[in-house]
Amino acid sequence: MAVYTEVSDEELTRFVAGYDIGAVLACKGIAEGVENTNYLLRTEKGSFILTLYEKRVRREDLPFFLDLMEHLAGRGVSCPLPVRRRDGAALGELAGRPAAIITFLEGVWIRRPHVEHCAAVGRALAAMHLAALDYAGRRPNALSVPGWGPLFAQAEGRADTVQPGLDAAVREELAFHAAHWPGELPVGTIHADLFPDNVFFLRGRFSGLIDFYFACTDILAYDVAICLNAWCFEPDQAYNATKGRALLAGYRSVRPLSEAEIAALPVLARGAALRFLLTRLVDWLNVPPGALVKPKDPVEYLKKLRFHQRVAGAAEYGLDA
Numbered sequence: 001m002a003v004y005t006e007v008s009d010e011e012l013t014r015f016v017a018g019y020d021i022g023a024v025l026a027c028k029g030i031a032e033g034v035e036n037t038n039y040l041l042r043t044e045k046g047s048f049i050l051t052l053y054e055k056r057v058r059r060e061d062l063p064f065f066l067d068l069m070e071h072l073a074g075r076g077v078s079c080p081l082p083v084r085r086r087d088g089a090a091l092g093e094l095a096g097r098p099a100a101i102i103t104f105l106e107g108v109w110i111r112r113p114h115v116e117h118c119a120a121v122g123r124a125l126a127a128m129h130l131a132a133l134d135y136a137g138r139r140p141n142a143l144s145v146p147g148w149g150p151l152f153a154q155a156e157g158r159a160d161t162v163q164p165g166l167d168a169a170v171r172e173e174l175a176f177h178a179a180h181w182p183g184e185l186p187v188g189t190i191h192a193d194l195f196p197d198n199v200f201f202l203r204g205r206f207s208g209l210i211d212f213y214f215a216c217t218d219i220l221a222y223d224v225a226i227c228l229n230a231w232c233f234e235p236d237q238a239y240n241a242t243k244g245r246a247l248l249a250g251y252r253s254v255r256p257l258s259e260a261e262i263a264a265l266p267v268l269a270r271g272a273a274l275r276f277l278l279t280r281l282v283d284w285l286n287v288p289p290g291a292l293v294k295p296k297d298p299v300e301y302l303k304k305l306r307f308h309q310r311v312a313g314a315a316e317y318g319l320d321a
């Protein structure tokens with residue numbers, strides 16, 4: 001359970017009184033997620049999500065995330081909407097943390113995605129990219145190539161305790177990306193963390209996207225590569241080209257991919273695998289004492305990385321001509 005920050009009843013009552021959502025009926029820590037503290041808040045006006053932003057979220061970035069949700073919702077993307085306080089602000093302070101209340105999105109996330117879920121997430125990702133084209137906010141991706149070296153430094157000398165040889169493998173990969181990361185692909189607002197636990201389905205149909213707290217301005221096809229990693233591998237880390245084909249076809253049915261974007265997919269997929277390998281590695285080695293959180297397995301992403309290193313071209317992802 002990701003609850004890093006406990007909130008007292010008095011603090012909560014005072015915080016919620018700043019909103020027009022009635023009195024608190026119940027508030028329960030949510031047993032999912034690893035980044036932020038989330039509570040399911042029930043008030044006289046309904047159900048909401050109360051989020052306290054933790055270590056990886058910089059306070060100055062929060063308006064980018066919250067305004068993005070408002071922008072997307074305004075363009076028909078199904079996602080939570082920040083609830084504004086009586087004073088008009090979407091962001092407040094609770095238990096010493098920046099905090100916000102967002103609307104509750106109905107649905108559940110799919111533990112074992114099937115081909116049709118992959119197609120739906122491809123379509124939803126492309127629709128999000130198009131809806132965000134005129135979003136004015138800009139946020140450089142702190143977790144792209146220049147950020148990976150400093151991130152790895154937080155695991156300095158300890159990577160091999162997780163998996164022998166990991167230290168050298170990461171160093172080689174960092175050098176590869178410093179030389180090969182594509183520079184000229186279409187850029188826009190990307191979700192950057194569209195894993196199955198951030199996509200909801202209701203009665204088998206796509207119902208919406210959550211968790212925009214890694215969203216940033218970066219290569220659109222990099223977001224596709226993140227999804228290939230997150231949705232199209234089986235539990236034994238074998239790539240499922242049928243799922244990859246469905247995800248890519250779903251995406252391209254809404255936003256076409258250029259030849260240059262397609263050609264770059266193997267490098268982008270390697271980069272995406274390295275990015276999640278690194279954050280997982282750092283989290284694995286630095287679990288805060290007393291935190292109710294289960295860190296995610298970094299080695300899973302080493303296996304995905306190994307697959308992408310062997311890929312000869314984008315066709316292997318299951319791309320239809």
Ligand SMILES: Nc1ncnc2c1ncn2[C@@H]1O[C@H](COP(=O)(O)OP(=O)(O)OP(=O)(O)O)[C@@H](O)[C@H]1O
Pocket residue numbers: 002030032033034035036037038049080102103104105106193197198210211213
């Ligand atoms: N708007 C929402 N509506 C319904 N449930 C939500 C909403 N936002 C969050 N949740 C619930 O809280 C859980 C954790 O939320 P979220 O993914 O934002 O947390 P996180 O710590 O940022 O997680 P992650 O590890 O995916 O980055 C979700 O899996 C979902 O169960």
Ligand SMILES: N[C@@H](CCO)C(=O)O
Pocket residue numbers: 034035193195276279280296
């Ligand atoms: N989706 C991420 C965790 C949140 O950043 C992962 O699975 O590593």
